[in-house]
Amino acid sequence: MGFGVELVLVLALIFMLIYILFPVGAMILFSVATRWDRTVWPEGYTLSAYSTLFRDREFWIALYHSTVLALTAIALSAFLIVPALLTAELTLPRVKKFIEAFSLAPFVIPSVLFALGLVETYASLPIPLYGTPVLLTLANTVLAFPLMYRSVENKMHTIGLAKMVESAITLGARMPFVTYRVILPNLWSGIVNGSLLILSMVLSEFALANLMVGGSWPTLSVYLYSVMRVDGQAASVLSVVSFTFTWLLTSLVTVGGVRRYGLS
Amino acid sequence: MAYLEMESVEKSFAKNRVLTHFNLSIEKGEFTTLVGPSGCGKTTTLRILAGLERPDRGTISLEGVPITDWPPQRRQISMVFQSYALFPNLTVFGNIAFGLWAKRIDRLTVEREVMNLLDIVGLKGLENRFPHELSGGQQQRVALARALAPRPKVLLLDEPLSAVDAVVRLRLREELKRIQRELGITTVMVTHDQEEALSISDRVVVMNGGRIEQVGTPVEIYRHPVNRFVAQFIGFSNALRVERKGDSQEVFFHHYPINLPPLSLNGEKRLTLYVRPETLRLHRPHELRGREYDTNLLPGIIRLRAFYGAITRFEVMVNGEIIWVDVPGHEADSWQEGDEVVVSFSPQEVRIITGGGEQ
Numbered sequence: 001m002g003f004g005v006e007l008v009l010v011l012a013l014i015f016m017l018i019y020i021l022f023p024v025g026a027m028i029l030f031s032v033a034t035r036w037d038r039t040v041w042p043e044g045y046t047l048s049a050y051s052t053l054f055r056d057r058e059f060w061i062a063l064y065h066s067t068v069l070a071l072t073a074i075a076l077s078a079f080l081i082v083p084a085l086l087t088a089e090l091t092l093p094r095v096k097k098f099i100e101a102f103s104l105a106p107f108v109i110p111s112v113l114f115a116l117g118l119v120e121t122y123a124s125l126p127i128p129l130y131g132t133p134v135l136l137t138l139a140n141t142v143l144a145f146p147l148m149y150r151s152v153e154n155k156m157h158t159i160g161l162a163k164m165v166e167s168a169i170t171l172g173a174r175m176p177f178v179t180y181r182v183i184l185p186n187l188w189s190g191i192v193n194g195s196l197l198i199l200s201m202v203l204s205e206f207a208l209a210n211l212m213v214g215g216s217w218p219t220l221s222v223y224l225y226s227v228m229r230v231d232g233q234a235a236s237v238l239s240v241v242s243f244t245f246t247w248l249l250t251s252l253v254t255v256g257g258v259r260r261y262g263l264s
Numbered sequence: 265m266a267y268l269e270m271e272s273v274e275k276s277f278a279k280n281r282v283l284t285h286f287n288l289s290i291e292k293g294e295f296t297t298l299v300g301p302s303g304c305g306k307t308t309t310l311r312i313l314a315g316l317e318r319p320d321r322g323t324i325s326l327e328g329v330p331i332t333d334w335p336p337q338r339r340q341i342s343m344v345f346q347s348y349a350l351f352p353n354l355t356v357f358g359n360i361a362f363g364l365w366a367k368r369i370d371r372l373t374v375e376r377e378v379m380n381l382l383d384i385v386g387l388k389g390l391e392n393r394f395p396h397e398l399s400g401g402q403q404q405r406v407a408l409a410r411a412l413a414p415r416p417k418v419l420l421l422d423e424p425l426s427a428v429d430a431v432v433r434l435r436l437r438e439e440l441k442r443i444q445r446e447l448g449i450t451t452v453m454v455t456h457d458q459e460e461a462l463s464i465s466d467r468v469v470v471m472n473g474g475r476i477e478q479v480g481t482p483v484e485i486y487r488h489p490v491n492r493f494v495a496q497f498i499g500f501s502n503a504l505r506v507e508r509k510g511d512s513q514e515v516f517f518h519h520y521p522i523n524l525p526p527l528s529l530n531g532e533k534r535l536t537l538y539v540r541p542e543t544l545r546l547h548r549p550h551e552l553r554g555r556e557y558d559t560n561l562l563p564g565i566i567r568l569r570a571f572y573g574a575i576t577r578f579e580v581m582v583n584g585e586i587i588w589v590d591v592p593g594h595e596a597d598s599w600q601e602g603d604e605v606v607v608s609f610s611p612q613e614v615r616i617i618t619g620g621g622e623q
Contacts (some may be wrong), residue, residue, distance in 0.1 A: 021316050098600045160347055163349035164349045164350075164351060166314075166336075166345070168362065170315070170336045170337075170339075170341065170342055170343045170365055172337050172340070172408065173337065177365075181354075181365070186351070
């Protein structure tokens, strides 16, 4: 690699870091500023906005709701997608094309349209799901589908899992044993990656949560919206907390995976 | 009844017919190799034997028992994949022990068996390494040991040496044969490398377009190919198109008379003679003075020489057609490009093939 190319790459990296870190840094700084509208740097620093947020019972309820929602969506999508993908890969390769096509649907359909469609449909049905967190969970699982699908499918192909499974069964192993000793350990990092994406998606998802359950079962993003209308600094505090919370959860999941399966 | 049998097996993928009326019998302890061009159905045959694919028609039996509907787990047929498919999360020990763990064999027996196999494949001391810490050759040995661990009745090898370099490949080939002999395990290997097939096998199955073209010992396949495909696919052959004058047994390559072994030509006028390059000899024209009207003498000019180590291959132009002649060792040193030569061969070394079959 020539010096010129290397220089361009280093500059691109620096630009990317500034582009990502600058707003995050500004947000963190604003969340601890006493006042920051007359000077270049904040006039003083305080954690009072944080203590106000942590004392708010509504915040803890919203955090709890979002966590439950995210973990349920992760579990449901993993349980639905991993076996389906493996079956398609091993026995019905032609079905994979359809799964792939369907996996793009949540990317194509706007969330608002999706939420309104679900609300319209379930409001007219005699099933008691309309306006409940159950329907929101199921809707989030649908949105999570491409995220889990892409991560798992990518991992599956990279490591050649289908051949490993075939190899394991010709050695006399039954599927539960193969799942426990071969599939899960080797797919774990793919599942973790998918889970992290879903976690971030669910924690920041607003359109579905607001239209389907709104204030009756507030999630973190709905709470953020209500706070933002009143106090800009509280919104940035909440964003920092939400960011830290996501990071903590993802670290926990990753460390758990490393401990369990020795994989990063 | 043979130890392992495939009877009238047919298999298609969508509209693509992969195996057509496929019959194969393999004896106990035999090393059989399926060889053929890409897409001829070799790997599908192996996967059907392993139970990883279901045949559309036909039966497979092992020790006289039909196993066509048995799942892979029940067949006791292990397979080594081209990519090895080692489990990256398990150590060498774990990989080899996998089949024994699946059978819930006690810890001490597993340890003893794995250590024994590590010794057989020459990997003792590497049991705690992970697959990514091994060379290609070592990974191949682990895959072999893993397949042997559950003591299968049949071992299937799908191009097991294709992912290693030429030197390692040669050494592993010998080792594979030694291990197979030592354990006496019935083995079916797939390869597209004809040299590998000939050097390692007790029997070779030449396949083409989902059919078996010929089954025989390596010597039979090489020296007595039954048709054009086998003659051209296995080894290297000169194909001399000759013409028959009248109803006589005499044939001509251009205007040079060729003497053939006694045979029935069924009135065919145009024939193709297959002659291996190593059975041809080169002469100086003056050495044959006075024998110009003898048969099986083809005068020409050396156009190219290629050194292959043990042999040198000469490209001789005879009446506008190329004939390859292999000359061993130092004998080749006296021949140069541009030399006028006469190519000769014995009638016994000629294989004659008319139409699709053999005479």
